[in-house]
Amino acid sequence: MKKTNRISLLKYWTTRYVATLVLGLIVVTVLSVAWIQHTIIDNRLEISEFIAEELANRIAGSQQGKDAPSINKNTLKNRDKFLQSERPPAIYITDATGRVLSTNQSSGPYSLESFPRSLLKEDKDVLKYPTGTDDARVWLIKKPIKVDDVVFGWVVMLQSENEVGNVTEEYRLLAILIVSLGLFGWAAIYILSRRLSKPISQVAEAAKQIQEGNYNVRLPEHTKEQEVYDLVYSFKEMAQKLQQLEALRAELLAGVTHELKTPVTSISGLIQAVKDGVVTGDEAEEFLDVSLKETAKMQKMINDLLEFNSFTANALPVTIEEHSVNELMTDVVHQWKIGQELEHLTLDLTRLQQDRVIYTDSVRLQQIIINLLNNAKHAVETEGRIEITLTEQEGHMLFIEVKDNGSGIPEAEQELIFERFYRGDNKKYKVRGLGLGLPFSKLLANTLDGDLILKESSSLGTTFLIQLPLADE
Structure with a gap:
């Protein structure tokens, strides 16, 4: 027979659970990355749009009676702090023609002097803007500065697509969460598998003791899991039953021997007395009658035993x-x-x-x-x-x-x-x-x-x- 390499229940469940858990976490990670990437970009663009609009409204409120918009330098500085990142967004204040009046960019790839007027009049407030530099695509967020429904200028924000889509911090948090879930999940299944495998191991050990003839086995008394309790309780009941059957078997051997030996001894003594002439006449006839009755009883016991064995072997006919x-x-x-x-x-x-x-x-x-x-x-x-x-x-x-x-x-x-x-x-x-x-x-x-x-x-x-x-x- 080919030898089968078997592994413990604890190792079997933990390894398979870890494999399933890792596969599941990989799927969750892929979906989470896609969701985070999409959601973070949308949220950051919405925040930038809100800041641009708030800034435009504030500037418009300060332009009552003036011909051209102006901006307090501290206002731009405060917005820079609010949008603090590795590379703060470029914020421009322009007049109605698109000429830059104020900016937080003194130099760099986004140092511009004007924006095309056709671009500012686009229906969409969030656009992709070609900077003509080596940077990736740039998001342009624009909001008009209106006073009495008259556009005096624009608030324009430029943000690199890489900066908007930079979710390194979120990825770091996601990685910590995924690893933590993996470790806690593995620890949970390990503890639960160990808890379940322990009584099963005890039952297996008890079975070996019963195989060796020791029916006084010890198994845990209190188990919360219903199925494990049923297993342990049924096994203990089986052990007690086997112990009783073993005692009955020994008693049976002695009983059958006694039940068969008694009539045999009686018959032998009665027939020997007749043969030796100890009894004669009517008394001898009576001894022979008793011997026949004892023989009939012994034959009945043997027939009962044979008939029972035949019936348990499905060899006894039944006619309906x-x-x-x-x-x-x-x-x-x-x-x-x-x-x-x-x-x-x-x-x-x-x-x-x-x-x-x-x-x-x-x-x-x-x-x-x-x-x-x-x-x-x-x-x-x-x-x-x-x-x-x-x-x-x-x-x-x-x-x-x-x-x-x-x-x-x-x-x-x-x-x-x-x-x-x-x-x-x-x-x-x-x-x-x-x-x-x-x-x-x-x-x-x-x-x-x-x-x-x-x-x-x-x-x-x-x-x-x-x-x-x-x-x-």
């Missing part, structure tokens, strides 16, 4: 036929009564008020009923009473209740009565057997599309319930 419920149950009860001594036992059968048809295997159903009746007979003392009640329930279901007034099944044993080879403490010393009656009956009921359950049991008696589907009307 149409039957009348009342007629079938009457025949089953009658046949059981014939072979029993019922001096101190009363058996009552309550039939359906309206007879119904059922498709079932009469032989297998009879096995279930007879096994329950035999158990009820063993459970009752003097003045015992067994009641069989037939009822029709919703969903075309037939309920067969077998109730006795015996001593009942101890509460600690009620969950184990359908386990293979399990026999209660009280039954071990009263009735010989292998503990296959109830498990076999439940398997038969399941095969007939029904079920066999313990409805209730107390010191006042025990009630078993057989559920079987009725034929549609």
